Each structure stands twice: as structure tokens, then as C-alpha cells.
Amino acid sequence: MIPAKLLLPVIAGLVFAAPAQAAPASIAGNWKADDGKSVIQFYKCGNAMCGKIAKFLVPEPSGGARDTKNPKASLRSRKLLGLRIFWNLAADGSRYKGKGYSPEDGRYFNAQVWRSGNRLNIKGCVVVFCKTATFTRA
Template identity: 30%
Template sequence: MMQQSPARAIARGAIAAMAVAIASVQPARATDIARDIAGPWLTAKHDSIVSFAPCGPGWCGNITKVLRRTPGGPTTDVRNPDPALRNRPIEGLQLIKLDRFEGAAWRGTVYDPRSGQSYKVYVRRAAPGQVEVKGCLFFVCEAQQWTVP
């Protein structure tokens, strides 16, 4: 049996250690990517841009730009159930509050200023340049794909 030189043994050990380190980092990166929903997103109806940013333990999605208004439609949150909040402008309004990451999606609530109602929401990274936003009322859910503007 041939003896290995100390330098070769060290090199093989270093390569093995790097392989283990790389293998252990890959799942963390995939999770980080799935969790990262930061940035501006164009809604499915192309009527506004919602930007996600870290807030508390999760993310908040605010309407940063209204691209198309309903003719004669309100510019403030007139349907809010709280009368004190009805003068808030739609632009800048916090639409989504996500507080926990489960499975492959962020979970929280979405506020619909058109109805003044809040619903369960799930947000996850979809294809590159897309997030899927799924709003649910009881067991009925509707999903939309939002894209990079």
C-alpha cells in the first residue's frame, strides 16, 4: 500500500471540507431566494405597483404607484370599515402584511381597498421575475401572478 504525502492528504481533506460546506450552503440559498420577495411588483391587472419591504418579522406590501384609476373612482380609502382611516390616500396604502413563512410561502393578510375587506393571503416566489399572490376567503382562493415592472 502506497503512502500519501502529507501535502496531498491535506489537499484531499480541504477539498472534502469544501464539498461539504458547499452542499450545506445550497439549501439555505434556495430558502433565502424563496423568502425574498423584496422590490416593486406590477399587479396582474397592471393597475398598480406594490412594493414589498421587510417589516417586523415579515414583509409589508404597499401600493407605491397607481397606474390606472377607475374613472371617477376614489383616490382615498373610502370603503375602510374604520371611519378614521377613510381619508388615507390609496397610493402609499399598506395592502399586504406577511408575518410568517411556512412551506414555500409567506402568509398573512391582504386588504382590498375596493371592498374595504381583509383576506388571508399567501405570497411566494414563482418563476424568475414573478411572485404568486393568492388571496383566500374561507376555502375559496384566487391566485394572481405579479411581475417585475
């Protein structure tokens, strides 16, 4: 028989143990942006996830869409098709957290990405101002 003074700490440890965090649902694949203009492909890159502009759903200008709003003048002539706009998205609880870039306004932001069924939610924050978008499977 196990003495009560040895059994009590074991029981307390089991009762008060922190629950294990489940990994967030996979975000890999192609997702249509909520504005209907593009498809973003999320893929594994190193130990994290990244996202790039995989396809435009609206006609591009002659010569291709360019990163004209980028705050760095030297990057304003680069093509948007294939441009990585999410990086270092690492699992953190039920979400992926990392960095993002919006070529529409040339802003870099802190990103959170998570699945909700067949929808992909993306929250971008610059300082204290945040915006959430919902993507659908492409």
C-alpha cells in the first residue's frame, strides 16, 4: 500500500497539470483572398510557414503587377506574382504567428493566421490597429 503522504503529491500533480497545447490546424494550400483579387499559397518554409501570391484572379497590367507602394524605393519595380507576403509563421497555441506584408498599401504587419473549418482567418496588426480578413479554399 502507498502511503498517503506520497500519493497526495502525485494526485495534485495530475489535477493541476497544464493541458498540452494542440498544434493549430494546417494552413497549407491555396486560399482565395477575401477581396477576390488573388490566390495566396501557404507552404512550409524551414520550420515555419510562408505565404506567397500564387495567382491573380483579375487582369494584371501590361508587364505584370508591381510593388509600387513599397516603402523602399528600390523594391517598387519587383513583380507581385510569386512575392512572399507572409513569413516566419510559427505555431503558437491554436494559431500561426509571424510577419506579413500588404502590397496594396506597402505596410508590414504582425500576422496571426488560423483555420476555422474551410475558412482561413488572417489578422494583421500595425502597432494597435488591427484588421482581420477571411480567405476561402481556392
